[in-house]
Amino acid sequence: MSADYLPPTVLALKDILPDEPLLMMGAGPVPIPPAVAHANSVVINHLGATMSTIITQVKAMARYVFQTRSNWVLGVAGPGSAAMEMALSNLVWPNSKVLCVVNGFFSARMAEMSTRLGADVVRLDVTNHQAATLEAVEAALALHRPQCLTIVQGETSNTVFNRELPAIAKAAKRYGCLVIVDAVCTLSTMPLQMDAWEIDAVITGGQKGLSSIPGVSLIAFSDQAWARIGQRTDRNTHWCLDAKLAENFWHKGSYHYTAPVSGVLALHEALRLVCAETLPVRFERHARCSRALQESIEASGLTLFAEPASRLNSVVGIVVPAELDNAKVCAQISERYHVEISGSFGLPMVRIGQMGEQCRAHNLFRTVHALGSAMRDLGVKVDLPRGMATLEESLQRQRAA
Numbered sequence: 001m002s003a004d005y006l007p008p009t010v011l012a013l014k015d016i017l018p019d020e021p022l023l024m025m026g027a028g029p030v031p032i033p034p035a036v037a038h039a040n041s042v043v044i045n046h047l048g049a050t051m052s053t054i055i056t057q058v059k060a061m062a063r064y065v066f067q068t069r070s071n072w073v074l075g076v077a078g079p080g081s082a083a084m085e086m087a088l089s090n091l092v093w094p095n096s097k098v099l100c101v102v103n104g105f106f107s108a109r110m111a112e113m114s115t116r117l118g119a120d121v122v123r124l125d126v127t128n129h130q131a132a133t134l135e136a137v138e139a140a141l142a143l144h145r146p147q148c149l150t151i152v153q154g155e156t157s158n159t160v161f162n163r164e165l166p167a168i169a170k171a172a173k174r175y176g177c178l179v180i181v182d183a184v185c186t187l188s189t190m191p192l193q194m195d196a197w198e199i200d201a202v203i204t205g206g207q208k209g210l211s212s213i214p215g216v217s218l219i220a221f222s223d224q225a226w227a228r229i230g231q232r233t234d235r236n237t238h239w240c241l242d243a244k245l246a247e248n249f250w251h252k253g254s255y256h257y258t259a260p261v262s263g264v265l266a267l268h269e270a271l272r273l274v275c276a277e278t279l280p281v282r283f284e285r286h287a288r289c290s291r292a293l294q295e296s297i298e299a300s301g302l303t304l305f306a307e308p309a310s311r312l313n314s315v316v317g318i319v320v321p322a323e324l325d326n327a328k329v330c331a332q333i334s335e336r337y338h339v340e341i342s343g344s345f346g347l348p349m350v351r352i353g354q355m356g357e358q359c360r361a362h363n364l365f366r367t368v369h370a371l372g373s374a375m376r377d378l379g380v381k382v383d384l385p386r387g388m389a390t391l392e393e394s395l396q397r398q399r400a401a
């Protein structure tokens with residue numbers, strides 16, 4: 001037997017993982033609550049009665065989180081991008097006209113997927129890390145008359161928040177256009193009302209706002225979107241992502257593919273915790289924590305990346321001084337302070353997430369301290385005591401308010 005085919009010598013996980021888990025404060029995945037972690041360790045029959053109850057409850061809870069009465073809620077075995085591809089591949093086909101509002105890396109992915117599906121894609125590029133305006137989108141709708149519009153609620157890559165999404169979605173409907181929204185980063189961190197805003201497809205992932213594990217996602221289609229899927233004459237070339245086949249498992253108690261049962265159980269627990277907290281309380285927690293984080297970072301002398309008018313709460317971007325490399329900051333804060341944060345796709349900033357379990361006071365204190373210390377280690381002038389004091393003051397003030 002050749003040495004190439006002998007078992008390799010590898011390390012056990014315990015010898016690879018750090019003794020103390022790193023605090024996951026980047027742009028996802030985020031820390032998961034113990035109930036989610038426990039659920040993720042359980043395997044059950046994917047087609048049994050227990051699973052049927054789980055699925056019924058996941059759909060009911062997801063409807064609350066999406067704020068929809070639509071029946072067409074489905075789980076997806078795959079990352080947020082798989083949910084994105086499921087939305088697009090079911091609603092967009094060769095020669096469909098699609099208007100893609102592009103604010104950054106993730107919204108550009110929807111344009112890329114639409115292009116690969118053979119659609120006639122019109123890109124509306126919003127430059128300089130600004131939010132999309134109703135005027136610009138409405139003008140593009142009037143000019144191009146698309147069948148579908150894609151837009152991201154929170155552009156994680158450059159921390160831009162499309163705050164005019166409700167008005168933009170309504171405008172699209174006036175032009176008879178279906179609205180597809182990427183809410184991977186934002187769902188359950190800030191208001192999104194699928195029905196009231198007349199959105200036709202909302203996608204999310206597990207590992208961000210919902211504080212579940214990566215790799216199991218959710219999608220919701222409106223009745224109008226479901227009707228478009230039903231009227232389709234050619235077949236979706238993505239078999240796994242075919243919504244009509246997925247309906248077998250998620251609505252008819254039969255088989256499509258073996259669902260990632262542990263991940264669905266984890267998602268169930270994550271959703272249950274959202275429902276127990278309630279959306280208004282959860283939104284307030286996210287707003288309060290993110291604001292305190294932003295104020296403390298500015299008080300310590302660092303600069304936030306996005307302008308207030310287009311700034312996202314769910315992921316906070318911090319400018320990295322020109323002489324310093326993003327990767328150096330991320331490495332220093334990880335190795336020395338055991339906090340993970342994210343770089344960004346080529347932009348001069350690092351990003352701290354404020355999604356789900358990241359929005360807890362104890363995580364903020366540790367993160368602000370770690371970021372300030374790491375920056376100081378690397379020679380950046382920061383007033384860390386002032387940053388820490390501001391974090392405390394801001395949390396107190398907002399609690400009192």
Ligand SMILES: *Cc1c(COP(=O)(O)O)cnc(C)c1O
Nearest residue numbers: 079080081106154156184185205
């Ligand atoms: C993270 C993210 C995605 C992609 O999710 P994956 O699980 O990495 O595929 C898409 N859109 C937004 C806004 C995101 O933040």
